[in-house]
Amino acid sequence: MGRDHAGLGLRATPAGKPSYVFQSEFQGKTIRLVIGAPDAWRIPQAQxxxxxxxxxxxQGTDPRTLKRDALAAAAEQAKAAAERIEAEKVAALAVGDAWAVYLTERRPQWGERHHQDHINKAAPGGVPSTRRGYEKHLTQPGPLAALMPLPLRDLDAPTIEAWAAKEAKTRPTSARLAWRLLKVFLRWCEDQSQYSGLLPAKNRQPRPKRAAKPWARP
Known part of the structure; x- marks a missing residue:
């Protein structure tokens, strides 16, 4: 090659694939840098x-140092991107996801009835009833079902207040039990490092009021 292209050569890598390689001297020592494969670099680009x-x-700069710095910066960017993606996933965690973990963890400390109450109050409904005479009827969603799809970070006092007011109008007794279960669940979330940061700032959690007519389920 001519003087302009001094130091540029095409060599085979240990894997047997050709690659453009730059070789020169820096501070009395020979340095060698791989530029890239011919299928990715055209000759003028490599030159x-x-x-x-x-x-x-x-100019007195070791290109190997800059390459290491660039690789380190790229690695840091990749790490930051991965952490950001993970943080976004955690931030979007649904109430129902945390609820499922809660039920699994607390199951050994609960009786069968208490455990079933948690399942029933959060059940989405829409399945045939198991009650005698109502087999053709579909079950109603539990009082907590409407909260399960929400991101945990959105379960703030106004949201709970609106939910409680709505449920109290049609099934106050069931709603009051659901509210008690929800309150204990939120306290549990506050004690979990993976969930505590997602919870909104502590606010008053209203208790569903009694309605004139109790809710009757088929």
Whole structure:
């Protein structure tokens, strides 16, 4: 090659694939840098890269240091991106996801009836009733079902207040039990490092009021 292209060569890598390689001297020592494969770098591009690397050396800069810094910066960016994606996933965690973990963890400390209450109050409904004479009827969603799809971070006092007011109008007794279960669940979330940061700031959690007519389920 000519003087402009001094230091640029095409060599086979240990894997047997050809690659453009830049070689020069820096502070009396030979340095060698891989530029890239011929299928990714055209000859003029490889030549320009070699000239750029030589100019860095002429200016007293070790191109290997810059390459290491660039790789380190890329690694940090990739790590930050992965952490951001994970944080976004955690931030979008639904109430129902945390509720399922809660039921599994607390199951050994609960009786069968108490455990079933948690399942029933959060059940989505829409399945055939098991009550005698009502087999053709579909079950209603439990009082907590409307909260299960919400992101945990959105379960703030106004949301709970609106939910409680709505449920109290049609099934106050069931809603009051659901509210008690929800309150204990939120306290449990506050004690879990993976959930505590998602909870809105502590606010008053209203208790469903009694309605004139109790809710009757088929």
């Amino acid at each position: 320009e890269k070699a000239r750029h690397l030589q100019r860095m050396i002429d």
